[in-house]
Amino acid sequence: MVGVGIPICLQCGTASNPCRCEVVGPTLGFLAFAAAAIVEWPVGALVYCFTHMKGRRIKAHPATVVYPSVTNAIPI
Template sequence: MFFPCCVQCGTQDNPCRCKFVGPTLGFVGFAIAAIIEWPVGAVVYIFKHSKGRRIMGHPVNVVYPKVSSCIPF
């Protein structure tokens, strides 16, 4: 079984300057949101291009950064 893990080094959020839990949970949240939002965005894109792009970009622009930054380690 493959479990994705992400490591972000060089941050100022904690004393060891590495983050493991936040980016990993951010990636999992991104994947869950993308599974739901990308097909919806593709259908909306047919009728309204800009709205469809915004929906498909939501996991990258909003979900991942918020989840990743809320956990400091």
């Protein structure tokens, strides 16, 4: 985190860009993860009451689909 309160995620050691560090992709991935989690976790908790596996898949969606797809789409 930076002093302003804006989340900055840094991922070093990647081979997808010349400087071997990613900043924009992981940061936008985190913001997309947080936005999806705000919506999907309460819905998943409600669905979990009736169908356990479907509720677990809904609650896991931000971490397994949203974050990796946004992070990998932006290579800087």
